[in-house]
Amino acid sequence: xxxxxxxxxxxxxxxxxxxxxxxxxxxxxxxxxxxxxxxxxxxxxxxxxxxxxxxxxxxxxxxxxxxxxxxxxxxxxxxxxxxxxxxxxxxxxxxxxxxxxxxxxxxxxxxxxxxxxxxxxxxxxxxxxxxxxxxxxxxxxxxxxxxxxxxxxxxxxxxxxxxxxxxxxxxxxxxxxxxxxxxxxxxxxxxxxxxxxxxxxxxxxxxxxxxxxxxxxxxxxxxxxxxxxxxxxxxxxx
Amino acid sequence: xxxxxxxxxxxxxxxxxxxxxxxxxxxxxxxxxxxxxxxxxxxxxxxxxxxxxxxxxxxxxxxxxxxxxxxxxxxxxxxxxxxxxxxxxxxxxxxxxxxxxxxxxxxxxxxxxxxxxxxxxxxxxxxxxxxxxxxxxxxxxxxxxxxxxxxxxxxxxxxxxxxxxxxxxxxxxxxxxxxxxxxxxxxxxxxxxxxxxxxxxxxxxxxxxxxxxxxxxxxxxxxxxxxxxxxxxxxxxxxxxxxxxxxxxxxxxxxxxxxxxxxxxxxxxxxxxxxxxxxxxxxxxxxxxxxxxxxxxxxxxxxxxxxxxxxxxxxxxxxxxxxxxxxxxxxxxxxxxxxxxxxxxxxxxxxxxxxxxxxxxxxxxxxxxxxxxxxxxxxxxxxxxxxxxxxxxxxxxxxxxxxxxxxxxxxxxxxxxxxxxxxxxxxxxxxxxxxxxxxxxxxxxxxxxxxxxxxxxxxxxxxxxxxxxxxxxxxxxxxxxxxxxxxxxxxxxxxxxxxxxxxxxxxxxxxxxxxxxxxxxxxxxxxxxxxxxxxxxxxxxxxxxxxxxxxxxxxxxxxxxxxxxxxxxxxxxxxxxxxxxxxxxxxxxxxxxxxxxxxxxxxxxxxxxx
Numbered sequence: 001x002x003x004x005x006x007x008x009x010x011x012x013x014x015x016x017x018x019x020x021x022x023x024x025x026x027x028x029x030x031x032x033x034x035x036x037x038x039x040x041x042x043x044x045x046x047x048x049x050x051x052x053x054x055x056x057x058x059x060x061x062x063x064x065x066x067x068x069x070x071x072x073x074x075x076x077x078x079x080x081x082x083x084x085x086x087x088x089x090x091x092x093x094x095x096x097x098x099x100x101x102x103x104x105x106x107x108x109x110x111x112x113x114x115x116x117x118x119x120x121x122x123x124x125x126x127x128x129x130x131x132x133x134x135x136x137x138x139x140x141x142x143x144x145x146x147x148x149x150x151x152x153x154x155x156x157x158x159x160x161x162x163x164x165x166x167x168x169x170x171x172x173x174x175x176x177x178x179x180x181x182x183x184x185x186x187x188x189x190x191x192x193x194x195x196x197x198x199x200x201x202x203x204x205x206x207x208x209x210x211x212x213x214x215x216x217x218x219x220x221x222x223x224x225x226x227x228x229x230x231x232x233x234x235x236x237x238x
Numbered sequence: 239x240x241x242x243x244x245x246x247x248x249x250x251x252x253x254x255x256x257x258x259x260x261x262x263x264x265x266x267x268x269x270x271x272x273x274x275x276x277x278x279x280x281x282x283x284x285x286x287x288x289x290x291x292x293x294x295x296x297x298x299x300x301x302x303x304x305x306x307x308x309x310x311x312x313x314x315x316x317x318x319x320x321x322x323x324x325x326x327x328x329x330x331x332x333x334x335x336x337x338x339x340x341x342x343x344x345x346x347x348x349x350x351x352x353x354x355x356x357x358x359x360x361x362x363x364x365x366x367x368x369x370x371x372x373x374x375x376x377x378x379x380x381x382x383x384x385x386x387x388x389x390x391x392x393x394x395x396x397x398x399x400x401x402x403x404x405x406x407x408x409x410x411x412x413x414x415x416x417x418x419x420x421x422x423x424x425x426x427x428x429x430x431x432x433x434x435x436x437x438x439x440x441x442x443x444x445x446x447x448x449x450x451x452x453x454x455x456x457x458x459x460x461x462x463x464x465x466x467x468x469x470x471x472x473x474x475x476x477x478x479x480x481x482x483x484x485x486x487x488x489x490x491x492x493x494x495x496x497x498x499x500x501x502x503x504x505x506x507x508x509x510x511x512x513x514x515x516x517x518x519x520x521x522x523x524x525x526x527x528x529x530x531x532x533x534x535x536x537x538x539x540x541x542x543x544x545x546x547x548x549x550x551x552x553x554x555x556x557x558x559x560x561x562x563x564x565x566x567x568x569x570x571x572x573x574x575x576x577x578x579x580x581x582x583x584x585x586x587x588x589x590x591x592x593x594x595x596x597x598x599x600x601x602x603x604x605x606x607x608x609x610x611x612x613x614x615x616x617x618x619x620x621x622x623x624x625x626x627x628x629x630x631x632x633x634x635x636x637x638x639x640x641x642x643x644x645x646x647x648x649x650x651x652x653x654x655x656x657x658x659x660x661x662x663x664x665x666x667x668x669x670x671x672x673x674x675x676x677x678x679x680x681x682x683x684x685x686x687x688x689x690x691x692x693x694x695x696x697x698x699x700x701x702x703x704x705x706x707x708x709x710x711x712x713x714x715x716x717x718x719x720x721x722x723x724x725x726x727x728x729x730x731x732x733x734x735x736x737x738x739x740x741x742x743x744x745x746x747x748x749x750x751x752x753x754x755x756x757x758x759x760x761x762x763x764x765x766x767x768x769x770x771x772x773x774x775x776x777x778x779x780x781x782x783x784x785x786x787x788x789x790x791x792x793x794x795x796x797x798x799x800x801x802x803x804x805x806x807x808x809x810x811x812x813x814x815x816x817x818x819x820x821x822x823x824x825x826x827x828x829x830x831x832x833x834x835x836x837x838x839x840x841x842x843x844x845x846x847x848x
Contacts, residue, residue: 053422055418055422057330074421075418075421075422076421076422076423076424076425076426076427078422079421079422079423079424080424085422085423087419087422091416091419093411093412093415093416093419094415095411095414095415096408096411096412096415100408100411100412101412103405103408104408104409104412104420104423104425105423105424106405107423107424151423152423155423155424
């Protein structure tokens with residue numbers, strides 16, 4: 001029962017210049033689990049995901065993947081170990097077509113993780129299938145969000161770091177994203193998703209970690225967070 | 239008619255070489271965001287390697303083309319080695335460091351090339367099978383040039399296929415737009431960048447090796463081509479291959495026909511063209527707005543503070559310097575005089591970089607303009623020294639005012655390229671306008687009048703004028719003018735929204751720095767007794783940057799120390815060895831490797847670790 005979690009983060013600290021953003025983040029993601037990283041604007045959600053991925057220059061603390069210490073690995077090594085990062089600002093390669101964007105993300109299949117092809121992804125995101133040859137500049141926000149997720153999936157990750165997937169999207173697209181995340185969980189993917197949207201998190205997540213001022217203040221089952229009004233008011237209410 | 243056609247064709251042949259070299263430069267820039275000065279050195283090495291191989295194997299077509307290919311691969315390998323050894327450590331550094339680092343490589347490769355192949359021009363073998371010429375409407379045109387004309391579009395097509403039809407090309411295009419995201423998707427940036435440097439440098443080497451049958455191989459090829467390739471890349475839009483192709487064609491024609499209409503100023507035409515294009519289409523013909531790299535000079539410079547007791551130290555230093563002639567001999571006084579002149583030069587550049595965040599790569603132009611302004615007045619009008627010295631900052635200031643109007647319209651790397659272009663305009667006018675400036679021979683016999691001829695008197699005069707100018711620059715730095723300039727450096731947008739006309743302040747700073755450099759130039763002319771075009775050439779501008787860098791950007795007194803250290807080092811190195819370029823280049827490379835984030839960044843890192 002106490003199998004090592006897929007991702008384990010201990011006392012993770014991060015700085016931007018002199019600003020100390022993360023002061024000690026602890027969290028775990030088990031195999032096949034979806035964990036929501038909740039918190040207000042500026043609490044450190046995005047920075048936590050970036051620091052795990054190796055995208056923050058100044059960081060300290062321990063990040064372990066499958067019990068292996070990966071604290072000092074650069075982003076491309078993390079990606080090759082099966083960590084897929086989906087940035088909040090999407091960062092589509094605007095000059096590349098949809099298919100070329102997917103090609104950039106392509107990595108060899110990995111044992112223990114679902115293997116993706118463009119065809120499988122087009123089945124998951126039918127909108128994208130209709131615009132294979134289109135360039136990123138000519139896509140809507142929702143289409144870009146799907147493409148950025150699909151692009152990361154081309155790396156056949158076993159763990160997905162998903163940054164604010166519902167931000168700025170129309171309600172119908174948010175529902176599609178939530179469906180997609182649940183399908184990914186069904187395929188066996190583990191997901192750490194940062195979210196401000198409580199109802200989105202409630203639909204997709206098994207557990208939640210709530211971050212405030214660069215530290216995780218509350219951890220537990222998603223259902224418990226939904227039931228614990230005091231915790232929500234303390235850490236999430238505006 | 240047929241004559242014009244042949245002229246146009248020869249313009250196309252020039253364009254082909256230009257495109258080969260600038261396509262490599264633009265590819266490297268697109269991905270690494272580094273403007274690679276050493277690109278011209280790979281062109282030159284391609285030519286030298288090609289010459290050696292063609293001498294040995296180039297008697298048959300297979301041997302000739304094999305040699306050309308091998309030379310290109312050799313240049314490519316060298317480029318890849320430079321990426322792995324130097325550039326890789328500089329991707330997060332300010333542009334100034336990147337530019338200087340690659341310039342250090344230029345200096346090293348110049349001496350290495352001269353050591354291997356000697357300083358003589360080398361004439362190469364003509365290409366077997368392509369020695370003749372064809373008749374075009376009754377005019378002979380070399381077959382080899384015809385082949386080159388075909389090669390340009392061929393290479394463009396192959397590069398297009400590489401970038402649009404292969405995985406490697408797709409990755410490179412992705413990295414050009416967003417390096418960080420590409421890495422986060424599992425692409426090893428280091429390997430990709432090494433590959434890109436290989437490709438870019440091999441294209442430069444190919445361009446160089448293909449020149450062997452056309453012109454003599456010499457040690458000046460590197461700077462000549464790299465400055466032209468800069469112009470092509472800036473005109474075409476940085477990072478754009480089709481833009482580079484288009485710009486090569488235009489500039490090839492401009493050179494071919496420019497030589498008929500204005501044979502005196504062909505060099506100037508190209509740079510004027512670039513300035514006009516940049517004013518009309520700020521991002522180049524095919525460039526896009528988002529491709530301007532942001533300036534990072536600001537990150538070098540923390541807030542300046544006036545500091546307590548500075549006045550006391552300055553007074554003590556001044557008093558010490560004023561007493562120096564009592565103890566120092568003539569040689570020491572000459573060195574001290576030059577040091578003080580260079581200190582003013584470095585301080586004026588520091589005003590632009592440290593306060594304005596404007597990295598100028600052509601500051602020597604204003605130094606040279608001051609020197610030539612003074613020397614020309616003496617030579618043509620017999621003006622007395624005080625008048626000539628008063629004219630020096632005026633001439634340079636007016637020149638900087640005109641150039642600055644263009645330059646401050648752009649920031650970051652484009653600003654650096656524009657200042658380089660204007661420096662090249664000034665240099666080429668001086669170099670080509672033989673009747674007025676004496677061209678390469680310079681102007682000699684610019685000595686002070688008898689009352690100031692003594693080394694001590696001239697030293698005191700220099701000290702007084704430079705100290706006055708330095709006090710003025712310092713005053714400007716801590717006046718509202720200086721604060722406005724720094725506000726514009728740190729955030730142009732915010733400064734403008736509180737009502738500061740950033741561009742106008744930068745323009746005046748450019749003119750002020752230019753005229754201070756001009757005064758330094760005028761003093762230099764009389765201390766040496768002569769002026770030469772090298773005073774305003776690119777290496778002189780880089781020397782000034784190295785002085786500022788050595789002193790550190792964080793203090794107003796930094797450039798003074800930097801200039802003193804640099805001049806001593808240069809004087810000593812040049813005295814003991816002929817390989818001063820090699821030594822200077824290695825010093826520059828070591829500096830940027832030791833302090834990749836600047837001296838301030840280095841100290842901040844130390845503090846964090848400690």
